[in-house]
Amino acid sequence: MDDVAEFVQQRPRLFAIAYRMLGEASEAEDVLQDAYLRWSGRATVETPAAWLTTVVTNLCINRLTSARARRERYVGPWLPEPVATGNDPEGAVELKDTVSLGFLVLLEKLTPPERAVFVLREAFGYTHRDSAEVLGVDEAHARQLYHRALARIGDARRRFEARPADGTKLVESFIAATVDGDVQGLEAILTEDAAIWADGGGKAIAAREPIFGRGNAAHYLAGLAAGPRALTARLSVVEVNDAPAVLVHEAGELTAVLVPEIHGTTITTIRAILNPDKLAYLRSQLG
Structure with missing residues (x-):
């Protein structure tokens, strides 16, 4: 060879x-x-x-x-x-x-x-x-x-170590509740100590501090759905890092990836990558 x-x-x-x-x-x-x-x-x-x-x-x-x-x-x-x-x-x-x-x-x-x-x-x-x-x-x-x-x-x-069998369905429910701004629906999906970590790297609008707690996380997500950018955003579910994740496209451009961490039938953590530099490799994979 x-x-x-x-x-x-x-x-x-x-x-x-x-x-x-x-x-x-x-x-x-x-x-x-x-x-x-x-x-x-x-x-x-x-x-x-x-x-x-x-x-x-x-x-x-x-x-x-x-x-x-x-x-x-x-x-x-x-x-x-x-x-x-x-x-x-x-x-x-x-x-x-x-x-x-x-x-x-x-x-x-x-x-x-x-x-x-x-x-x-x-x-x-x-x-x-x-x-x-x-x-x-x-x-x-x-x-x-x-x-x-x-x-x-x-x-x-x-x-x-264990990937939940119904992860995709749970993420789809998460998307539906987020898009509808359904705070109660989100609270039913999130654990009491849920956390949101957002990586914008100073190059995209993102929370610079983690958001902790079921209520805070649910209201934060519902607030995103009420923003003007949500009107044109397209959300889809794709396997990212061996887990169902949410891709956010705006005007055909990938602008964010939300990766929920699932335990059982609930979401404990949401990691959101918005830094455009960190999305470049994924964009190349998705074509």
């Missing part, structure tokens, strides 16, 4: 690693470009998959280190970039069970090395020895990094 074909074959898995590591599809694509340049200029390697995984993971660790400083200066809440997973023609999010927005937000609690070891083990089944080889540390250190990650995340990760 020639170099290009080998890289193309490995690409879906490499993107999946980079996206989970960075939470940004655009950054993951940049990492893969850097990795390809190193791949094309390398000496012969015995195990291409292992070599490429090592390069991509360590490039991501370097980017995460600098990204933390940028995210501290970010305007309003920072959320991951959404990706479409319904068709996933390129395998962009292999093993989708660890790609939910909530899970990616949870990973933000980890240091870059902890995140690397956790992602490799939880999403791709790497042993501690395999992870140690990727990071260039001894096995005991890799094991310690993994257990530190577990301690930081705690039991919260269990929330994202």
Whole structure:
């Protein structure tokens, strides 16, 4: 197999690693470009998959280190970039069970090395020895990094392990209640401690502080439906990050993605991405 074909074959898995590591599809694509340049200029390697995984993971660790400083200066809440997973023609999010927005937000609690070891083990089944080889540390250190990650995340990760069977119907009910400005209908769908997080990045109108509580969230959503922009908005349901999400189009342009986090038959959290830069990759996927 020639170099290009080998890289193309490995690409879906490499993107999946980079996206989970960075939470940004655009950054993951940049990492893969850097990795390809190193791949094309390398000496012969015995195990291409292992070599490429090592390069991509360590490039991501370097980017995460600098990204933390940028995210501290970010305007309003920072959320991951959404990706479409319904068709996933390129395998962009292999093993989708660890790609939910909530899970990616949870990973933000980890240091870059902890995140690397956790992602490799939880999403791709790497042993501690395999992870140690990727990071260039001894096995005991890799094991310690993994257990530190577990301690930081705690039991919260269990929330994202099961996808509700009726999620799409619940999201459709959420859309109907929002469009109608039905506060009571929204309150029936939301949990008492529901929260809304909106990422406008200073480039789109969005709440700069999270909105907490069933009543506050319901009135906020109903208020959006009463605004002038709602008259021309078109809402649809598409699978985003392995969950049913609401796409908002205005004048044919994707302007927002709302991703509800569902527990049982209710919605606990709504993550709204409005920053146009963070919607670029999803736009390219949707065509």
